[in-house]
Amino acid sequence: IPGPKLAGLTSLYEIYHDIIQPGQYVWKIKEMHRKYGPIVRVAPGELHIQDVEYVDEIYPGASRNREKYAFQLRTLPVPLSMGASRTHELHRKRREALNPFFSRRSVVDYESTIRSKIDQLALVFEHHKNSGQVINLSNIYYALANDIVMRYSFGHDDNLLDDEQKAGTLRKNISELLLGVKVNQHFPWIVATLDSLPFFIAKNIMPPGVLDMKAFAGKIQKEISKVLDDRGENSPNKKRSIFYELRDNPSLPKSEKSEKRLEDDATLLVMAGTESVAVAIATSHFYLMQKPEYMDKVRGEIHDIPPNASWTKLENLSYLSGVVLEGLRLSFGVSGRLARIAPDEILHYKQHTIPQGTPVSSTTVCIHTDESVFPDPWAFQPERWFGRPGTERRKYLMSFNKGARNCIGMNLAYAEIYLALAATTQFDWELYETDESDVRFKHDFHAAFPKLDTKGIRARLL
Numbered sequence: 001i002p003g004p005k006l007a008g009l010t011s012l013y014e015i016y017h018d019i020i021q022p023g024q025y026v027w028k029i030k031e032m033h034r035k036y037g038p039i040v041r042v043a044p045g046e047l048h049i050q051d052v053e054y055v056d057e058i059y060p061g062a063s064r065n066r067e068k069y070a071f072q073l074r075t076l077p078v079p080l081s082m083g084a085s086r087t088h089e090l091h092r093k094r095r096e097a098l099n100p101f102f103s104r105r106s107v108v109d110y111e112s113t114i115r116s117k118i119d120q121l122a123l124v125f126e127h128h129k130n131s132g133q134v135i136n137l138s139n140i141y142y143a144l145a146n147d148i149v150m151r152y153s154f155g156h157d158d159n160l161l162d163d164e165q166k167a168g169t170l171r172k173n174i175s176e177l178l179l180g181v182k183v184n185q186h187f188p189w190i191v192a193t194l195d196s197l198p199f200f201i202a203k204n205i206m207p208p209g210v211l212d213m214k215a216f217a218g219k220i221q222k223e224i225s226k227v228l229d230d231r232g233e234n235s236p237n238k239k240r241s242i243f244y245e246l247r248d249n250p251s252l253p254k255s256e257k258s259e260k261r262l263e264d265d266a267t268l269l270v271m272a273g274t275e276s277v278a279v280a281i282a283t284s285h286f287y288l289m290q291k292p293e294y295m296d297k298v299r300g301e302i303h304d305i306p307p308n309a310s311w312t313k314l315e316n317l318s319y320l321s322g323v324v325l326e327g328l329r330l331s332f333g334v335s336g337r338l339a340r341i342a343p344d345e346i347l348h349y350k351q352h353t354i355p356q357g358t359p360v361s362s363t364t365v366c367i368h369t370d371e372s373v374f375p376d377p378w379a380f381q382p383e384r385w386f387g388r389p390g391t392e393r394r395k396y397l398m399s400f401n402k403g404a405r406n407c408i409g410m411n412l413a414y415a416e417i418y419l420a421l422a423a424t425t426q427f428d429w430e431l432y433e434t435d436e437s438d439v440r441f442k443h444d445f446h447a448a449f450p451k452l453d454t455k456g457i458r459a460r461l462l
């Protein structure tokens, strides 16, 4: 398999491009594809394929066995969660238990709760309009998404939307945690060693992100113990919140309902359901402010339908849908390599035979910037999603990944993004000390980061 000799020999190559040059290996891989072709060896035991038509082979449906790659799982500090299940079978069992909560039907049923948070968001905007204060949209959308996923999971939220400053601190903490993801992937013993020290010593030398993760895990731990201790038949919101249902699910064995297992799933849900949703909304909103002609088009579409239209009605609006999809495409979702292993299948790519057990990955940046599918890929062009070509292009949107282990929260995320943008476009905005460099993907810390010294997307309401 082609590729630089050094990358095939030692992981130092990747370490250099991902740690010394922070989060730069995805770009290097893109360059390697230009030089060596669509399949390259990116690490001694791992291949990367840049071919939009091969994605479904790497990430097929549930009938074909795919495992996750232990090296990649180090990016998830929740080893007992569904997302971190290494084998196909274990993942299937866990996913089956959670799937019903995330169906399109379940999200539609949940829409009134999402809407109540969107109404609160509109009040926050009103408040800023009256005060003339600059608003940090990255923080506000973080708060919105966090409140919604907390309610979805536990039946209540922390009302972060009312505390922009706290939302900003939490967002910063999660970003700091992500900045350490690559170090943890290559040198897991560093965190393990720190973890083994008494806390009063470790807290002085732990990187801030790790301490914050501990605080966050402590909070989730409390939520789960509340669920496990609450045996009241009429617990409020019991029907709608996931962890009460999992606790009472008779088809799950006891080991699958242990406190630690539920904690890891809850941590994953809240983490996964916050930052990516917030970034997708903020990215679309940024481009709407930067290109007011699209803001006017979306406003016009919304003006022509009855007020407070539902998510499923909003999905029929062409410009709004184009804006949502472009925001997802250019925010790149999980930007790191999402490798899969076919443990009992030999894969074939062109003239190459890929032995069973080989991790093979793809990355959103390679697919979303492939000019054969997305011409002028860095331009925000909602029209590229229009008509038949737009419908065909949808299969190349990798934001939620593909196959049996794709994003379980996709429907919830779409509902949030559509409803939030429909509300946002009802206001008049002006960017404040923010330009494309505050949005554009520059560093991969498994999540896509723009320039490291960004202050977030800031704007004023007129």
Ligand code: HEM
Pocket (backbone or CB within 6 Å): 082, 083, 084, 095, 149, 152, 268, 269, 272, 273, 274, 276, 277, 280, 332, 333, 334, 338, 398, 399, 400, 401, 404, 405, 406, 407, 408, 409, 410, 412, 413
């Ligand atoms: C725009 C928003 C979102 C994006 C771009 C996104 C992206 C992704 C991607 C790419 C994966 C697959 C990771 C892999 O292959 O290893 C994933 C998995 C997952 N996502 Fe999302 N996600 C979003 C929103 C959400 C929401 C709202 C939730 C929950 C409330 C959620 C929960 C999860 C979970 C639990 C998994 C693991 C699924 C499994 O292992 O079966 N995500 N997400």
